[in-house]
Amino acid sequence: MATTDPVTATETKPDAPKPGTQSSIERPTSRLRKIVTDQQFILVIVLVVLVIVFTAINPVFFGLGAAGNILVQWAPIVLLAVGETFVIITGGIDLSVGSTLTVSSVIAAFAMQGLTTAGWSEGPTLLVGALICLGIGALVGTINSLLVNVAKLVPFVATLATLGAGAGVALVLTGGGPVQGGPPNASTLSAPIGGGLFSWPVIVVIVILIITGLFLHRSRFGRYTYAIGGNAFAATASGISVAKHLTKVYVLSGLFSGAGGFVLYLQLNGGSPSAGTGDELGAIAAVVIGGASLAGGFGKIGGTILGALILETVYSGLTIINIDPNWNQVAVAILIAAAASLQAVRGIQHRRKA
Amino acid sequence: MSDKGTPLYEVKNIYKNYGSVVALENVSLAIYPGEVIGLVGDNGAGKSTLVKVLSGAHQPDSGEILLDGVEHHWRAPHDVLAAGIETLYQDSGLAPNLSVSSNVFLGREITRGGLLGKLGFLAQKQMDKTAHEDLERVGIGVASTDRTVAELSGGQRQAVAIGRAVAWARKVIILDEPTNHLGARQAAEVLEVIGAARAKGLGVIFISHTLPHVLQVTDRIVVLRLGRIVRDSPTSEFNAESLLGTITGLITLPEQAAK
Numbered sequence: 001m002a003t004t005d006p007v008t009a010t011e012t013k014p015d016a017p018k019p020g021t022q023s024s025i026e027r028p029t030s031r032l033r034k035i036v037t038d039q040q041f042i043l044v045i046v047l048v049v050l051v052i053v054f055t056a057i058n059p060v061f062f063g064l065g066a067a068g069n070i071l072v073q074w075a076p077i078v079l080l081a082v083g084e085t086f087v088i089i090t091g092g093i094d095l096s097v098g099s100t101l102t103v104s105s106v107i108a109a110f111a112m113q114g115l116t117t118a119g120w121s122e123g124p125t126l127l128v129g130a131l132i133c134l135g136i137g138a139l140v141g142t143i144n145s146l147l148v149n150v151a152k153l154v155p156f157v158a159t160l161a162t163l164g165a166g167a168g169v170a171l172v173l174t175g176g177g178p179v180q181g182g183p184p185n186a187s188t189l190s191a192p193i194g195g196g197l198f199s200w201p202v203i204v205v206i207v208i209l210i211i212t213g214l215f216l217h218r219s220r221f222g223r224y225t226y227a228i229g230g231n232a233f234a235a236t237a238s239g240i241s242v243a244k245h246l247t248k249v250y251v252l253s254g255l256f257s258g259a260g261g262f263v264l265y266l267q268l269n270g271g272s273p274s275a276g277t278g279d280e281l282g283a284i285a286a287v288v289i290g291g292a293s294l295a296g297g298f299g300k301i302g303g304t305i306l307g308a309l310i311l312e313t314v315y316s317g318l319t320i321i322n323i324d325p326n327w328n329q330v331a332v333a334i335l336i337a338a339a340a341s342l343q344a345v346r347g348i349q350h351r352r353k354a
Numbered sequence: 355m356s357d358k359g360t361p362l363y364e365v366k367n368i369y370k371n372y373g374s375v376v377a378l379e380n381v382s383l384a385i386y387p388g389e390v391i392g393l394v395g396d397n398g399a400g401k402s403t404l405v406k407v408l409s410g411a412h413q414p415d416s417g418e419i420l421l422d423g424v425e426h427h428w429r430a431p432h433d434v435l436a437a438g439i440e441t442l443y444q445d446s447g448l449a450p451n452l453s454v455s456s457n458v459f460l461g462r463e464i465t466r467g468g469l470l471g472k473l474g475f476l477a478q479k480q481m482d483k484t485a486h487e488d489l490e491r492v493g494i495g496v497a498s499t500d501r502t503v504a505e506l507s508g509g510q511r512q513a514v515a516i517g518r519a520v521a522w523a524r525k526v527i528i529l530d531e532p533t534n535h536l537g538a539r540q541a542a543e544v545l546e547v548i549g550a551a552r553a554k555g556l557g558v559i560f561i562s563h564t565l566p567h568v569l570q571v572t573d574r575i576v577v578l579r580l581g582r583i584v585r586d587s588p589t590s591e592f593n594a595e596s597l598l599g600t601i602t603g604l605i606t607l608p609e610q611a612a613k
Binding site (some may be wrong): 214218219220221223226227229230231233234235236237238239240241297298 | 409411430431432435436441443446447448449450451452456457460461462463465473474475476478
């Protein structure tokens with residue numbers, strides 16, 4: 001994707017500030033132009049600049065090992081962020097993704113510990129663990145959708161409640177310590193392959209992202225997701241059951257959180273009650289950096305993928321160039337502010353056009 | 355009116371309260387094929403509530419709804435759309451972030467053939483093309499149906515909303531303030547579209563504050579005041595002055611109000 005971005009985006013001059021050049025904005029010149037949006041072009045540039053800067057400071061950064069390490073950190077976060085993207089496009093928010101990741105990985109870790117002790121072999125044990133993670137994700141998503149649709153809570157409050165409940169359950173179950181003793185070779189599944197750049201979980205995550213991207217941008221499900229965020233009344237008046245669709249979206253977000261929990265379990269070879277603490281903020285940051293609007297109606301999977309990649313690149317880069325990791329949060333704050341400002345500028349241009 | 359046969363769409367003795375506020379009180383209304391009725395009234399007279407009842411967005415507290423003489427209990431707009439009744443809502447019927455064709459097909463998307471179609475994958479090119487044809491057929495040319503609605507002017511948006519309603523309507527079309535935001539020429543085009551819908555045998559319910567338009571295009575005018583129908587008469591019985599007087603309550607017909 002990175003090789004085609006600059007070409008298309010340069011041809012169409014997406015951010016030409018002159019309001020008079022409407023035709024270039026209104027008539028897409030190619031299909032690629034529609035898929036690769038302006039925001040994503042900017043994100044690729046940002047990513048390239050970050051890599052150049054970090055490499056200039058410490059050449060170790062420019063290697064398969066460092067890149068592979070970024071992808072390992074990126075895999076669980078991007079899963080949360082992609083589920084979050086659907087929710088944010090509907091105009092909602094899901095604060096529970098981090099704690100769902102935690103609680104699903106902890107409960108799956110207990111189950112896999114038990115099955116391993118009972119003499120189950122590795123494959124079936126991991127399969128059960130994965131299904132438990134997804135099941136818990138779906139359960140939390142269902143609770144979120146009931147709180148939003150039936151109890152009529154705003155999504156922020158509804159998912160704040162499940163964030164707290166999930167984190168609490170994880171602490172109660174574990175007593176605050178890690179859960180180990182599952183299939184002994186689980187972590188070999190996430191061992192680096194292909195010169196250190198990839199691992200099996202990362203490859204599976206990439207495949208999931210491609211399918212999900214097509215699903216959001218090309219299917220009826222995706223179309224309804226955008227319609228609800230753009231104008232929920234218009235969606236209802238067009239015969240769409242908004243409550244039913246929101247239920248599916250929150251369950252989908254829960255499933256992605258559960259999947260993130262399983263990936264993290266593989267990487268840590270165990271569960272931890274603090275595994276996903278604060279990850280909801282990382283996920284939301286990735287979505288916002290990716291160009292989605294918290295007001296709903298806008299956002300792209302490609303943007304979210306790049307947003308999460310930028311986040312992890314910054315974390316990893318700051319570590320490699322020996323900057324106190326406590327600065328991470330400040331760096332992320334700057335990125336979010338920059339992305340939001342860019343969006344605000346675009347919004348103004350958009351209104352001028354209309 | 356009994357010589358016209360069965361009404362196409364009819365509501366009888368509709369009541370609707372919002373808490374202690376009476377929005378509709380014993381409202382009965384019938385529309386026949388190929389008829390354009392004007393629904394007028396001051397702000398708060400109950401026009402929007404009646405539109406929502408007719409379009410299935412709200413359920414009445416009591417009363418009957420009949421389509422082709424058969425009683426229906428609409429649960430959601432989906433039921434009403436499926437029955438061939440289209441509604442253009444004032445200002446809010448389109449999703450601004452979606453393209454023109456996505457809006458025209460919203461809720462009724464065309465999917466691809468085969469497995470991908472079963473998974474809900476969309477035939478976007480076909481929808482772009484069909485939407486373009488639909489809009490042109492009703493006399494609305496939109497240069498490119500893959501532009502988002504947010505990129506259109508107020509008049510163009512209204513044109514898309516009307517085109518969408520006319521393209522899908524099989525029985526009744528309800529137009530809530532369709533000439534809002536429009537210049538004189540565009541408004542005249544909308545009135546032509548209404549005439550074309552009538553010629554096709556559709557029933558048209560035209561809600562407007564622009565009384566000259568109502569007098570020009572309708573066959574019959576229904577006046578709502580404070581949630582009740584105070585007059586339901588052929589348009590020929592009104593002039594601009596008497597219509598305004600009836601809306602504001604300065605002119606009352608006791609025998610009509612008593613019905």
